Amino acid sequence: MSPELIRLHLSQLKKAIIKSETNKYADNRKQEYHDNILTLFERIDSLDFSKCSISELIHYKYIIDFCFISIEFLDNSILTVIPHEIVYCLEKALSDWDDTNKYIIVISLSNDLNGFWFNSMLSLKEIYYDIFKADFSIFFKHRLIQITLPKYLSQDYLANVVLYHELGHFIDQRYGIIEKLSSAISLTNIEKIHYGEFFSDIFASQYIGEASNYYLHYIAHEAPDSESHPSTNSRIDLVEKFLNGKTDPILDHLKDATFKITGKELKDRRKIIKDDDFKAFIPTNIVSDEELHSIFEIGWRLWKNPLPEYSDKHIGEFDKYRIINSLMEKSISNYMVVNKWNKHVPH
């Protein structure tokens, strides 16, 4: 690491920052975070790196990387790019588990068709925020929950049920659920990783029921146990047991640990709504958050099963896919609009 290389990295960041300066966010918290990143950049840019030791240069390299990643996720989180309706659903689920208003869900779009993942860097690595406060006097009020999803599926309401699973990873790590459970029952490293995946599956199925299994089965097929994931069948089996109220040693451990650590229950939170409206080509009137999440289950059920209401009207598979997605999107967006309207209109 040399001062010249740090300057190169900083120049690359400057280019990204200049491009991002015109970003307009619907959520003011994102603008506030963005402004802090700009201030942080200016402070680092004013440093004289020729006087820094190697370890100091590496330290600054990490901070520049942090800024880069923040800008990448903020760039993808403007209204035109972000799948706004899906993120709204995730925010509702997040609010069941964290009411601090500290966390903002941000998105990055990946070219990998299976590229769904969560990274904890901007949300849970508090050491960065401590350094920004101590060394640069910059205080970040919020943290970014980074979720990546495939670019080509960003408006796909069937595929994006996976995002509930990714949010589950955040909740697990936010509270250290599997970490603490692992210490208590002495899990091996691989078991610990598998328990993390099981937790996120169960977390997702609280809201979207078996819809999480449908897409899991599609992307993971019949995958056996691996170092990174338990077998697909064991994951599907555990979700079914959870939704059917059956017991299982792993499930019992997860439920017990979650309640002890967070004070909140892993439970079936669904309020299942009828699919009659979708069959009649109209969006559903959603009246509660619980019903909101059920939209994903309806969409999947209709997609997986024969739908004479559509085929009798000469609607082919692609149009069926398009219409189901449209109805899911419009059902969610109507719920958002009506809620906002009702808050400001006297009855």
Added chain:
Amino acid sequence: MYLTKQEILDLYKSGELIIRPLLSEGQFGAMTLDLRLGTDFLVSFQGREPYIDATGDTECRPIASFFQETKRLIGETIFLHPHQTVLCSSLEYFKIPNNIFLTLSARSSYSRLGISITSIVQPGYCGCLSLELTNNNNNALKLRVGAAILQARFYRLEKDVDYFGVARKYACQVRPVASKVNSDKELEILKKLVE
């Protein structure tokens, strides 16, 4: 036959006419229903190609590439520049009875600003209504998303029309869709007439 406010309300309350969301019953006028500007837009811009080819030629640049997608939240604003065409949708999603069709026009207050919209909605249609807004004013216009900018008049037919009797390109749309004129089969026939 034009429908009156009471007749439109009766259709709505019986569930034959679906409007979701209907934010205010004040949207029902004496013989019209006011409709709101939706949240998604396709804004036309001048790109590399000098013109939009609507002849059905397979080598032409897709019409969608002449438009840029943008989105707003309800309550936010959007600019409509002079002589620019912006495609958008009504905030409301409709399902129209099989014996009713609608004509759409700008509300008087917005017509006076230079906005023109003229369109019909077929009996049996479901989806948000497609709006092709053009600002004929020499000044740019700033519009509020969710504002009631247009109105629909309802006509009753003597017989039902089967909307899904033929394949539909725009059924159940919730966002604006660029013209699909180049997929019209008849354009292929017309082209062959001069080959």
